[in-house]
Amino acid sequence: MAESRLVEHRSGFCPSDCIFYSKRKPVALPMEEHLDVATFVSSFPHSGDVALIDATTGEKVTYPRLWSMVRSLAAGLSSLGVRRGDVVLLISPNSVLFPVVCLAVLSLGAVLTAANPLNTTQEIRQQASDSRPVLAFTTPDFLPKLAGLGLPIVLMGRYSHGGGRLDVKVAATMQQLVEAGPTPTEGLRDAVRQGDTATLLYSSGTTGRSKGVASSHRSLMATVIMVMQRFRLNEGAQTFLGRVPMFHVYGLTVLGLGALASGSTVVVVSEPGLESIATAIERYGVTYFPLAPPLVAALAKSPTLDLYDMSSLQTVLCGGAPLSEDVVQEFEARFPQVALLQGYAMTETTGTGSSTDTVEESKRIGSSGLLSPNMEAKIVDPETGRALAENGRGELWLRGPCIMKGYHSNPEATKLTLDEEGWLKTGDLCFIDNDGYLFVLDRLKELIKYKGFQVPPAELEALLLSHPQIIDAAVVPFPDEIAGQIPLAYVVRREETDVLLEDEVITFIAKKVAPYKKVRKVSFVGSIPRTPSGKILRKNLIKIATSCL
DSSP states (O other): OOOGGGSOTTTOEETTTTEEEOOSOOOOOOOOSSOOHHHHHHTSOOOOOEEEEETTTOOEEEHHHHHHHHHHHHHHHHHTTOOTTOEEEEEOOSOTTHHHHHHHHHHTTOEEEEEOTTSOHHHHHHHHHHHOOSEEEEOGGGGGGGTTSOOEEEESSOOOOTTOOSSOEEEEEHHHHHHTOOOOOHHHHTTOOTTSEEEEEEOOOSSSSOOEEEEEHHHHHHHHHHHHHHTTGGGOOOEEEEOSOTTSHHHIIIIIIIHHHTTOEEEEOOSOSHHHHHHHHHHHTOOEEEEOHHHHHHHHHOGGGGGSOOTTOOEEEEESSOOOHHHHHHHHHHOTTSEEEEEEEOGGGTTOEEEOOSHHHHTSTTOOEEEOTTOEEEEEOTTTOOEEOTTOOEEEEEESTTSOOEETTOHHHHHHHBOTTOOEEEEEEEEEOTTSEEEEEEEGGGOEEETTEEEOHHHHHHHHHTSTTEEEEEEEEEEETTTEEEEEEEEEEOTTSOOOOHHHHHHHHHTTSOGGGOOOEEEEOSOOOBOTTSOBOHHHHHHHHHTTO
């Protein structure tokens, strides 16, 4: 690391190497060579009682029961032949069993690859073909998506053999493996190294085909430590609302690992709708709520929530995309007792990058906060390759203990994204201000080129969301013979609103931006396609927009 005398105290920038260093206190990482993240999570002393609650059924899993289930399931997987380095596929919505599967797999040194259960059969086949799992976990509802893969399956939930015409092989139920009890697995566990691959989580594929991101046990442990430090979980257990998908790095690291390391309780909400969220907060006294940006706007604008007692809620943690000033102000007016914290991360950074950790830090509207502990950054001019100082706009590069090992079986993509010095090229257009705060402007590849001008879709989307009759929006490029590309806005209207016309939307934005940034076309839709973390799937919208050309 650069000598402290060379680093600008205010921004964290070092002029001699053009690197921004984190202003946060560094965290100490475990030094043991043989250590898996599941054992690491279980090692933290705490006085927590209930680990997991199913908000639908009320089922509770205590901490002693959790770790008993993990040990038994690990033994069961070992009896089925799962070994260190083997890949295990998990397809399931959030449930109290999800973390049990994850921790059992990781404790053996096997590699977890989780898939979105809403993925198509073809998408799951592609992930299976790329990751080569030896076994799969799923629920009865999603068995058809595994048909024909030839994988032995461990079923999560009750299973009836009747009418079993599917081409699947159910090797066991999870209940059978857990009830069989633990058997010694020390020989297998001792072989696990911190540098071993722990997870293959597939990137969202917002601009192309998804790639398997290989993260190590060390990266996950570093993230766990940072989660606990950021949320001050070492000062006492909290009650988390488990709504963000656990198959995504956000949900896995915060809910499936970090919260459980601290002795906190995770209330798993699997039912859709704001009512299920509000009911869980009221019933279980939820204090922490990790979520994606669209939910922040929905919570701020929904009159339904007035019927519920949400006074226990202390902190909302938002990641996935920057929040506009209007949405932040609406939320704070609606929930003045709640601290709204934001952050920036990627699957490739194992869920860390930058964050606002206090109400004071969150007042820097539009910022994703200060660099996470132990993290270094560069802002690189994409045309010249020159590293820039404070307020320079360029591509964000990150380096630190949470950076991925690379893309699974894809050396070409890895080489384009990770350089020889360990710098991850994020593809995001950013700048870091004089106080060390990161601002994410847009994806470099998603900038709209209007008559040679660069138009950031995120800026227009933030303005659209400030309109009282708009609850969600996305902006994509639309081909134009004269301009090259023009901004096309997809807009979701509030259900109870009067008809909102295209001209009204265009005029609303035109009054707030330079002429070249104006929205030129508007299409009203029922919903915006997004990834589980809340990122807009622009490629889907672009395909729809251009299908009639």
